[in-house]
Amino acid sequence: MREKSGYTQEQLAEITGLSVSHISKVEAGLRRVGMKTYISILQALNVEGNDYINLAVKDSNENNIKQYLAIFEGCSEAETKFLLNSLESLKANLKQLNPHAA
Numbered sequence: 001m002r003e004k005s006g007y008t009q010e011q012l013a014e015i016t017g018l019s020v021s022h023i024s025k026v027e028a029g030l031r032r033v034g035m036k037t038y039i040s041i042l043q044a045l046n047v048e049g050n051d052y053i054n055l056a057v058k059d060s061n062e063n064n065i066k067q068y069l070a071i072f073e074g075c076s077e078a079e080t081k082f083l084l085n086s087l088e089s090l091k092a093n094l095k096q097l098n099p100h101a102a
Contacts, residue, residue, distance in 0.1 A: 001045055001047060002023075002027070002045060005045040005046065005047075007044075007045065009023045009024055009027075012041070012044060012045070015044040016037070016040050016041055016044050017040075018037065018041075035089070035090065035093055039093055039096070039097060042097055043097065047097075071083065
């Protein structure tokens with residue numbers, strides 16, 4: 001997404017206040033980011049919540065469902081509730097990026 005938006009890692013680091021090293025590791029899948037940082041990156045790249053969701057699920061809804069089921073498999077009731085609450089929170093945060101979306 002960064003390259004598609006026309007930013008270098010250095011430019012994105014400057015906008016978000018993250019280090020170039022951190023951004024590089026996130027892009028390589030070596031590091032994860034928290035929700036606040038994630039939203040900051042999406043906003044810096046001018047990606048609206050619905051646009052990101054569309055990118056994430058565009059190719060294969062069936063595969064996504066299989067992945068969700070695999071994540072929930074073997075979870076206790078408490079773990080399942082935690083994961084569902086986390087997903088609801090993520091959805092609410094994405095909606096904040098684009099409050100005018102349906």
